Amino acid sequence: MRLLIVGTLEGYITAAGKIAMKRGAKVSHTDSIDGALNALRTAAGADLVMIDVKLDIAAFIDSLKSERITIPVVACGIGTDAAAAVRAIRAGAKEYLPLPPNAELIAAVLEAVAEESHSIVCSDPAMLATLRLAEQVAPSDASVMITGESGTGKELMARFIHRKSRRANEPFVAVNCAAIPENLLESELFGHEKGAFTGAVARRLGKFEEANNGTLLLDELSEMHPRLQAKLLRAIQEKEIDRIGSSQPVKVNVRLIATSNRNLEAEVRSGNFREDLYFRLNVFSVAIPSLRERPADIPMIAEHFLRKYAEANGLGDKRLTEDALLMLKGHHWRGNVRELENTMHRAVLLSRGEEVGPEAIMLTSKMLAPEGSAQSSIPADSPVANPFAGPGGTVPAAQPAPQPSAPLVVPPPGALPTSYGPKGGRPGPYGMAANSGAAAAANAGGSGAGLGALIGRTVADVERDLILETLTHCLGNRTHAANILGISIRTLRNKLKQYGDEGRNVPAPGNDERATA
Numbered sequence: 001m002r003l004l005i006v007g008t009l010e011g012y013i014t015a016a017g018k019i020a021m022k023r024g025a026k027v028s029h030t031d032s033i034d035g036a037l038n039a040l041r042t043a044a045g046a047d048l049v050m051i052d053v054k055l056d057i058a059a060f061i062d063s064l065k066s067e068r069i070t071i072p073v074v075a076c077g078i079g080t081d082a083a084a085a086v087r088a089i090r091a092g093a094k095e096y097l098p099l100p101p102n103a104e105l106i107a108a109v110l111e112a113v114a115e116e117s118h119s120i121v122c123s124d125p126a127m128l129a130t131l132r133l134a135e136q137v138a139p140s141d142a143s144v145m146i147t148g149e150s151g152t153g154k155e156l157m158a159r160f161i162h163r164k165s166r167r168a169n170e171p172f173v174a175v176n177c178a179a180i181p182e183n184l185l186e187s188e189l190f191g192h193e194k195g196a197f198t199g200a201v202a203r204r205l206g207k208f209e210e211a212n213n214g215t216l217l218l219d220e221l222s223e224m225h226p227r228l229q230a231k232l233l234r235a236i237q238e239k240e241i242d243r244i245g246s247s248q249p250v251k252v253n254v255r256l257i258a259t260s261n262r263n264l265e266a267e268v269r270s271g272n273f274r275e276d277l278y279f280r281l282n283v284f285s286v287a288i289p290s291l292r293e294r295p296a297d298i299p300m301i302a303e304h305f306l307r308k309y310a311e312a313n314g315l316g317d318k319r320l321t322e323d324a325l326l327m328l329k330g331h332h333w334r335g336n337v338r339e340l341e342n343t344m345h346r347a348v349l350l351s352r353g354e355e356v357g358p359e360a361i362m363l364t365s366k367m368l369a370p371e372g373s374a375q376s377s378i379p380a381d382s383p384v385a386n387p388f389a390g391p392g393g394t395v396p397a398a399q400p401a402p403q404p405s406a407p408l409v410v411p412p413p414g415a416l417p418t419s420y421g422p423k424g425g426r427p428g429p430y431g432m433a434a435n436s437g438a439a440a441a442a443n444a445g446g447s448g449a450g451l452g453a454l455i456g457r458t459v460a461d462v463e464r465d466l467i468l469e470t471l472t473h474c475l476g477n478r479t480h481a482a483n484i485l486g487i488s489i490r491t492l493r494n495k496l497k498q499y500g501d502e503g504r505n506v507p508a509p510g511n512d513e514r515a516t517a
């Protein structure tokens, strides 16, 4: 969940931001409406805007509409100013939150948005069986290892488990171990005391303490340096952490979920990953099948993103033709759901009228992930490809897969009293801080128009241009560029390092990315 705070919130920015971060949100801030529009147009994006009621909310919402950016806007002001609240709601704000910020109210708004943006759309028996397994283990405090190819929905699954757990009302905190350099990751996880190292100007709590009583997701754990693996193991065993520069251990109560798109057993065998840590984290193993292994999900997920991006871009209803559907079903989805999402986003922008045919479907993965690269699949015969196998085979066997039935949208479990029963409404109207339609269309159109000009160039050459162009388009924001490209941030960083070493001009990280908590 990305929250953008706009304006001064009467001096309560820090308080509101802290509450939101405790609930797992990534918070960024800008002073003005122009700054907010810039952030939403370009790299940073957001899932929710909290705006000071004193700013011109009507003008802001008009600009969003005219640029076809769909995002929920919540106005914030001093509680007693009823007239301002009415004005804000009339201008199009979804809610009015009184200041000083109230933790429960902010949590409720974040949950409502998350409910829309973290739905798992599925109908394939393989995925339904995996979900049932995740639901079974969620209420326990056991550590869970979620494996699966890049972009299969591992983080989504981690959130699902958290929301189905007894910790659902406590923070969900995610750390991407691949995105943070090793020397910063230690302080990110365990925190530091003032003066612990140059630049440590104040005490900072780490993610373990932030996630206290809740769930900590260690994303792309396989990338963690062995020295930190040892410290992590101690934290798990002793249930306490040591902030850098402190000799006073701090007790923590955290449920750990780890993800990896590498075969961690192979990493253990090759000595890159500690076996004891692997067994500590892999008490229960949930392997998400790739899209290729759950073909029945493809039409549903494609339709889901078609609706989402048509709505985000202010376009009318769209539907896929049979030919387009066949094309999607037959594709080898390297970037998995994320690649399918980007494909449907492009299709929405390229198609005219209600029907989306094959001409609007631009499949790019072959250019992005050569065989054998870090992005490529966990082999189907790998132990981690089996959803039901934990270390030592201790995991209860899965129930027989249900028969395919009506398509299901699995909302976050907090919203779901029983199992993953069908949900009436259309999935996910929120959660798409889409770029402006015009910019994205120009982008998509550009890549389509120049295909002839690519002949004669090497794949590596084209890949480099695509990556650097996308990064420039995203004003240097690595996370956003990786999302658009359908590759992991680790792969993007490796590529950028290579281009830098080759003397290419690599855009610096964007301001918003640096500012994002």
Ligand SMILES: Nc1ncnc2c1ncn2[C@@H]1O[C@H](COP(=O)(O)OP(=O)(O)OP(=O)(O)O)[C@@H](O)[C@H]1O
Binding pocket: 117, 118, 119, 120, 121, 122, 148, 149, 150, 151, 152, 153, 154, 155, 156, 157, 219, 259, 261, 301, 304, 337, 338, 341, 487, 488, 489
């Ligand atoms: N079943 C699904 N229904 C709807 N959206 C999905 C589904 N699975 C994945 N997504 C979407 O695809 C994108 C990638 O999902 P997510 O980040 O959870 O994958 P991941 O496996 O953690 O990725 P990575 O390997 O890069 O860390 C997200 O935008 C997510 O919302």
